[in-house]
Amino acid sequence: MYDVGKRAGVSSATVSFILNGRGSGGDRISEETRQRVYRAIAELGYVPNQSARALRRQKTDRVCLVIPQIGTPFSDGLANSVQSVAEAHGYSLILSMSGGRERERHVFEQLRRGLADGAVLFDPEHLTNEELAQLAHAGVALVVQCNRVQGTNFDVVKIDEIKALQDAVRYLYDHGRRRVAFLFNVTESGIQEERLQSYWQTWRELGVPILESFVLRNVGRLREQVYRSVSKLLQSSERPDTIMAGSDMFAISAVWAIRDAGLRVPEDIAVIGIGNIPEGEITHPPLTTVGVVTPTFGDLTGLLFSRLASPVPLDGRVMTRQWELILRGSA
Amino acid sequence: MYDVGKRAGVSSATVSFILNGRGSGGDRISEETRQRVYRAIAELGYVPNQSARALRRQKTDRVCLVIPQIGTPFSDGLANSVQSVAEAHGYSLILSMSGGRERERHVFEQLRRGLADGAVLFDPEHLTNEELAQLAHAGVALVVQCNRVQGTNFDVVKIDEIKALQDAVRYLYDHGRRRVAFLFNVTESGIQEERLQSYWQTWRELGVPILESFVLRNVGRLREQVYRSVSKLLQSSERPDTIMAGSDMFAISAVWAIRDAGLRVPEDIAVIGIGNIPEGEITHPPLTTVGVVTPTFGDLTGLLFSRLASPVPLDGRVMTRQWELILRGSA
DNA sequence: TTGTATGCGTTATCAC
């Protein structure tokens, strides 16, 4: 900036003022000076340094979206949504993957060190309430989607899923299903597992036993892995009449596997997913699932940017999203 | 740091030295002092400020992976791969989405301003050679996957895809296919389009005309959108006997649509994708495609981190990945 | 073995 100023015959202060007219000094830079400075900037290829600016302003103009894993239809939609809103508010979006304990802690550490002004944490598994509070206390605008936590200085979006999960089981029970298989992945403190626990619990209350061989605890993250897991399951002599999957993606992969094995959905095997991703509408039959009826990410972004815009620290807000049983053809 | 020092009865310099012992001073901090400082750090909840550190060291310890769009199996694999390697080298990974002209320029600007020490740019559409050179000149370690560019101060990974694309067309031609449909999306300077141009060109050389109504230029990004586009195509009285898709994901969605329409792949309609994603192995029939036989991202990360590690500016290196026609069942 | 002093590139207050 000093060099730019020198070339334009002004001080670095003037350059700074022209680049982002704040502080005192009013609007009063002569048009002529302004032009000279712009020319000098162009000639020198000058570009302001973000680290220095952030240091001085105590503000990075960045927000961070933390997702366990990219590559799912859901994270895709979320990221695009947050990015649009961030841009509209003059923030850059940074994406971080938090899958696994190490990575989650790493991202947390980065945020503590001032990576961004605000963050949306999606399903953090290992962070405690205190750590989140600490982060928020350090000045990071925080919105957390997670059922485990509650904060006084950050916002939480919760999902009320229990009832919908119970509804799903009762529905299947009422339609005579008794041989139930589960598809999910065990992660360190996995939310998938929690949800399937709800299923399991409800079946037990209805007096239906769960066959251990029908519980697939490690179906893999990728479609082809899930497909193979299910194909294998179908080869055994004892076949399930129902598959409850930990995600819609798993459920869809299961539907393929079933159809490719020459069986019918839902006549031979009913399939139900979790999450309600758009893709579920085009499987044959369309996927029965459990989730938010019309998925939207407006609540998350709304909380984040209202918090960023607020001049005073806001209290912790809580929003609850209601899940429902969405009956389509597959179950 | 000053406060930490005060509490531990030392200067801020000593704290800094303990936190990252470099510079002069050797290793010589007494164990006792060290402990006192660590205790003070813990008690105060002190955490170093990245902006200040980056400003002083002229180094962010971050690398940035720039992908047009997350949510594809490919970007997922790439991101995970880069993240692992980055962690191993002591860097944090930042993900940025560059889809669309605005966003791409925005990310470019962020990098110029010092967002990260290095970056992998995947298929940048709008950046010129000069801009990339300028970025590299500014000190950003740069690896670009793109066929359009070549740099003297950054690395380029190219894909030699022409021959494989031509092979695909000839193969289809030799098997009697003549009514060819195309599936892709027109983007501002899209690579999908380029590839389909190669197809088109080859068909023309073979004397096969392309029906305009078989060219779907806007099938959408999501699986369900593609599925619907194809379903609609199949309803018209004139049906194609071949579908050449701009990506494997499109091809897979097409296979579903065809099967759900009661037609057979490849007997009624042959389908061929581009990219060779793992999921292609589990469609029925498995997907014929064009791409790298065993996808790996080692070349990209290798180039990036060798560049970051190099004490002197490296010349621009070029690596070429060879594409091949991968015959499986769908064509 | 530790402290002093300086500068990294900005921004913002104040004086002129």
Place this chain on the structure above:
DNA sequence: GTGATAACGCATACAA
């Protein structure tokens, strides 16, 4: 209308 100047939080050469 514009220019000095003092932070912002840290790292490091050098003095002690």
